[in-house]
Amino acid sequence: MEQLNLFQAVLESYQANAGRLTNxxxxxxxxxxxxxxxTAMNSxxxxxKSGTPRNVIKRKLRWWQQSAKQAGILRHVPGQRGVWELTEKAGKDLHKILPQYSVLAFSTKLGLAILGSCDSVFSRLDIPISLIVSSPPFPLANPRNYGNVSEKEFVDWITRALEPVIKRLVPGASVCLEISPNIYMPRSPARSMYCERLLLALHDRLGLELMxxxxxxxxxxxPSPVQxxxxxxxxxxxxxxxxxxxxxxxxxxxxxxxxxxxPHTERHARLIExxxxxxxGxxxxxxxxxxPGSFGNETAGTIPRNIIRLSHNCADQNTYKRRMRDMGLPPHTAPMPLALPKFLIELLTEKEDVVADPFFGSGTTGRAAExxxxxxVGTEIAVESIRGASTRFEDAEGFEQHMLM
Incomplete structure (x- = not known):
């Protein structure tokens, strides 16, 4: 069996049984x-060299257990022979790799997706980064399935997580974080001011300048907020x-x-003509x-404004979500439309530059960069999320799935 199919079958098996199974x-x-x-399962x-009779499929499954154990995805239940379970819960229906572990999940000719926490991985990954594009988990009062930190903890948490990544930036690199301003104080229509605190912390603690x-x-x-x-x-x-x-x-x-x-608007095109x-005036x-004559020069196009109008109803994301449902995996519930990171990557990088996403999620930044x-390069702590993200790269040049090797 192909490794991706084997991984999918194993992961789904544990998920369907509360994360724990005997061999x-x-x-x-x-x-x-x-x-x-x-016949296949028992042959x-x-x-x-000794020619000892073995079942190849069951042997592969045991190899997977040992590899997953080394990666912190799976662990043996103490005192119970032949019983294994998924590791820490990341949220509803998600399991996360243990903090001290990381493993190369999949790769393409251009990119690497690593199962592991961003602070742990980037503190050891020596790679020059030209751009960070990411949508970190928002500090929601009701956490989504991938988990969230509280509004009070958010600024400290994200600056700690980003610090090792920031240290890998080349001079003149950029950081783009999609951040929701729609976080409200408990039982109040007043918005949280965590966005303002975050900007100040990114400057004061990490030395970043606001562009x-x-x-x-x-x-x-x-329509929201509903209440x-x-x-x-x-x-x-x-x-x-x-x-x-x-x-x-x-x-x-x-x-x-x-x-x-x-492209120029029709009115502007007529003005140039x-x-x-x-x-x-x-x-x-x-x-x-x-x-007289203002705005009459021929130009290659109009400079975009700093308001980006895009629907979250993205065809690429819809295909990804259908694939996740077909596989029995939980799709990422808050993905960016593909056009958003594509715009940022085009604006802020040149070919061969490295784009990083420390909160990889469904892999949208990586797919846009590809x-x-x-x-x-992307890092993600949730096993199911990075498995789902891998499906978006199967047609990319040099795609390889590494998690079971």
């Missing part, structure tokens, strides 16, 4: 999920997230807006002036 139970579950008959073939607070307007966001907008009617519908863009050296920042120019403005106390011929 015999595992053999039966895998046979059922991989459509293996009794013996000679192994090694911009980009706004991602989610054009298909449902304060739809029921109590004291808030407006929240439709945007911030993308905090920072750099470790603003004077040498690698951004270039010519890489992301947008007609030779520009025909009027004279002065606005904002003389700060802006219009003269499509733009950028190198990439």
């Amino acid at each position: 015999e139970q595992l053999y039966r579950e895998v046979a059922l999920r991989a459509n293996l008959d009794d 013996l073939v000679p192994i090694g 911009d607070r980009l706004v991602w307007e989610n054009t298909s966001a449902p 304060w907008a739809s029921k109590r009617r004291v808030q407006l519908t929240a439709t945007y997230s911030f993308v905090f863009w920072l750099s470790n050296d603003a004077q040498r920042v690698k951004s270039d807006n010519r890489r992301v120019l947008q 007609g030779g520009g403005e025909r009027r004279t 002065s606005f904002a106390g003389g700060a802006y002036r219009i003269r 499509s733009l011929s950028r190198r990439w």
Whole structure:
């Protein structure tokens, strides 16, 4: 069997049985999920120089257990012979690798996906990073299945997690964090000010300079917050997230807006065709002036504004979610649309630069980097999440699944 199919069958078997199985139970579950008959599960073939009869499939499963044990994914239940269980829970339906462990989950010609915590991995991974694009878990009052820290803990937690990654940045590198401003104080329509505290901490503790607070307007966001907008009617519908863009050296920042120019509007195209403005005008106390011929030069496109309008209803994400449901795995519940990291990567990097995502999730940043011929590296603590992310790279050049080797 292919390693991916074996891993999927094993993982699903443990998930369906509260994370714990005897070896015999595992053999039966895998046979059922991989459509293996009794002959395949019980046939013996000679192994090694001695030619000792062994069952190849059961042997592979035991090898997987030992590899998973070394990676911190699986552990033997003390005092119970032949009983194994998944390790720490990351949240509902998710299991996370133990903090001291990390393992290469899968790779492509351009990228590496590592099962492990970002602070542990990047403190040992010596690689020059030009851009971090990530959507870390928000400090929600009701945690999602991947787990969340509290609003009070968030700033300390994320600065500790990011510090080893920041140390790997090349001069002029950028950091882009998708951060929700829609976090409310307990039983109150007042918003948390953790966003403001976070920006100050990123500057004061990690030495980053603020380039911009980009706004991602989610054009298909449902009405929220339900309690304060739809029921109590004291808030407006929240439709945007911030993308905090920072750099470790603003004077040498690698951004270039010519890489992301947008097509001219029809009106602007007509203006260029007609030779520009025909009027004279002065606005904002003389700060802006219009003269005949203004805006008449031929250009490659329009400089984008710092409000990015994108629907979260992304075709690529929808395909990923269908695949997860078909596999019986929980899809990531808060993924970015693919177009968002693609825009940021084009703006802030050149080909061959390395893009990092310390909270890899469903792998959207890596997939965007792959499509733009950028190198990439991502870390993720949840076993199921990185398994699901791997399905988005199976058609990438040089794809290999390593978790069972």
